Amino acid sequence: MREKLLETLRNLASREYQQKAWINHNYPAGVLYDSFDEAVHFLFDDTILAENTNAAIGVILENEKEARLIAAVCTAIEQVFEVHGTEMSDEEYINSSKWANVVEAASLALQVITNEQISSSV
Template identity: 35%
Template sequence: MLEAPEDALGDILRDDREVAAFGPMSDALANLFGKLGTELSDEEYLDATEWLPVVAAAKEALAVLLDDRQPGSV
């Protein structure tokens, strides 16, 4: 879903706002793996400074998903 969040529209994601929220997380993960490769342990990824933008982007995506589920939201 992260590589093409627009493909999840209607099945997993509700609207374009939710789709857009996953772009920064996808970019952050691509940067992480681009710099560090894909062979490290989980602990090594979690300790890397490149992990911080992944966490920040995930928090933002979660906020959008939770906001969209509040009563009265579109």
Template identity: 40%
Template sequence: MVQVKYPEMRRELEMVVEGLADPAYQRRVWVDGQPEDGVEHDEFGLAVHFLFDDSSLAQDALSTIGWILKDASEAESVTALVRAIDVVLNRYGTNLSDAEYIEVPEWRFVVVAAKATMAVLAGR
């Protein structure tokens, strides 16, 4: 089994991707503010900060292989997810509420990319 140097960052990535893949979670937690077990607060902005600011995943996912990601297929999948988020942010800016983001037509591509990334990260 391939190990990564920062398993806690990988787990955070997995949590971010799970949230991005689940529209019901987004509505319940991000919009309605109903925390879930082990999650005190979550929102789209936290996912963006993790992917774009707190890690190199958005800039160069390949460089995180061995650190956060296990292989090139994971890097490709994360890159596709980042591109889908970029489309939304480039088109609508960074000032919408989570309720507004999840209603834009392009959001469905974020969800699809996140579901695909979840599968790749889980080794399916």
């Protein structure tokens, strides 16, 4: 589950990936399908991350810092949905005024979580 979280964060943090995979359907090797919807399902439906991030500590997340960062990603996505609803295409979401907040939150979370993993394995 943690690896899936990191993959989801990488995808949400990369506008280049979003353009290539989600819009142009040019998926990386080994990926048959991907979309913004996949990220939403992982964070909001398949895990407790969006509902109660702290409950994922010790299961998917390592500490409260990670929980706060993932909560910020989920909040940024929720704000996109509050403004634009849940029926837009990936391209429309990516080009929306609130999308930069999603990318920034995911980038920060990814950076902190991967740096913590590197430093704890040294």
